[in-house]
Amino acid sequence: MQVLVTGGAGFLGRALVWRLVELGHDVRVLDDLSAGDPSRLPETVSFSRGDVNDLPRLWSLLQGVECVYHLAARVSVPESVRYPREYNDTNVGGTVSIMEAMRDVGVQRLVFASSGAIYGNQTLQPVNEILPPDPRSPYAVSKLAAEYYVRTVGRLWDVETVSLRIFNAYGPGQQLPVVHPPVIPQFIRQTLGHGSLVVHGNGRQTRDFVYIDDVVSALVSAATAPDVDRRVINVGSGVETDVNGLIKHIGQATDQEPQPLYVAGQSSGVSRMCADITLARELLDYEPQVFLEEGLRRVMTEDERFATPAEE
Numbered sequence: 287m288q289v290l291v292t293g294g295a296g297f298l299g300r301a302l303v304w305r306l307v308e309l310g311h312d313v314r315v316l317d318d319l320s321a322g323d324p325s326r327l328p329e330t331v332s333f334s335r336g337d338v339n340d341l342p343r344l345w346s347l348l349q350g351v352e353c354v355y356h357l358a359a360r361v362s363v364p365e366s367v368r369y370p371r372e373y374n375d376t377n378v379g380g381t382v383s384i385m386e387a388m389r390d391v392g393v394q395r396l397v398f399a400s401s402g403a404i405y406g407n408q409t410l411q412p413v414n415e416i417l418p419p420d421p422r423s424p425y426a427v428s429k430l431a432a433e434y435y436v437r438t439v440g441r442l443w444d445v446e447t448v449s450l451r452i453f454n455a456y457g458p459g460q461q462l463p464v465v466h467p468p469v470i471p472q473f474i475r476q477t478l479g480h481g482s483l484v485v486h487g488n489g490r491q492t493r494d495f496v497y498i499d500d501v502v503s504a505l506v507s508a509a510t511a512p513d514v515d516r517r518v519i520n521v522g523s524g525v526e527t528d529v530n531g532l533i534k535h536i537g538q539a540t541d542q543e544p545q546p547l548y549v550a551g552q553s554s555g556v557s558r559m560c561a562d563i564t565l566a567r568e569l570l571d572y573e574p575q576v577f578l579e580e581g582l583r584r585v586m587t588e589d590e591r592f593a594t595p596a597e598e
């Protein structure tokens with residue numbers, strides 16, 4: 287298949303591109319490099335540096351393409367609180383641009399990387415796709431609006447669309463931006479540096495940590511699965527882990543004693559978050575393969591920032 291991956295130089299995009307190339311697909315990547323790194327992409331990939339709102343570029347990149355994986359986005363929740371207009375421009379406007387260009391060129395299917403963040407605080411856990419969304423940040427709103435856009439205009443323009451609500455993905459190579467470091471690489475770095483792990487609240491807030499290879503499997507399968515048009519599908523591990531449990535796992539994976547520092551009175555975001563993955567099992571033949579213990583072991587051995595050099 288000829289495919290375009292937007293945001294293909296980012297954390298998830300790069301892993302997806304490698305898998306697609308291994309599977310023999312012809313892959314094009316569009317990324318503006320605001321966060322991505324193209325140097326780690328396979329050589330066979332055709333890379334274009336540019337913005338998802340650049341329609342003329344999209345028209346030419348989409349010639350002959352059968353499926354678009356749309357991952358390009360601004361991804362920081364705190365940053366989105368400060369700059370919602372920019373998040374709207376890229377995450378919503380950029381998605382509409384992709385859809386317009388797909389309509390103009392006649393591309394068949396879009397796989398959209400949405401987010402578990404759209405659920406917000408739900409008392410019923412694990413969360414399934416039927417629950418009313420409760421977005422708590424401009425980032426979450428932008429993902430939800432984009433979901434509605436792709437589904438609605440997809441139906442109007444005869445483009446098949448499927449949105450995957452990805453939960454907390456982690457794995458080797460995850461970026462560590464200063465303003466919004468993801469919790470797993472941040473805690474590993476702090477543990478290895480014998481620093482304190484700042485925990486907002488009592489550490490009982492939960493998340494669903496899903497290993498990058500499992501997310502990639504779901505994305506790949508969504509491109510060809512039948513009966514997924516206009517669906518939204520959760521992609522998580524299906525396992526609920528609280529922050530205290532995560533810290534214990536990180537202690538084991540790093541062979542160190544983590545030092546949590548509990549900070550009272552600070553918002554810890556939503557209190558519980560776990561994906562019901564029944565629909566993904568049914569529609570995408572999805573089954574997570576790598577759970578936290580093994581996933582963290584792989585991060586420690588495969589991520590060069592954390593791997594210990596072999597002794598002479």
Ligand code: NAD
Nearest residue numbers: 293296297298318319320321322337338358359399452455
């Ligand atoms: P990332 O920041 O590593 O990747 C996003 C990529 O998009 C970057 O390479 C960036 O340069 C590119 N980009 C940003 N704005 C662009 C623009 N205007 N035009 C072209 N390219 C642009 O983030 P990620 O973790 O790999 O996330 C990929 C996608 O998956 C995003 O849509 C994100 O919302 C979604 N997602 C990720 C997670 C997760 O846990 N990583 C969870 C839920 C959803």
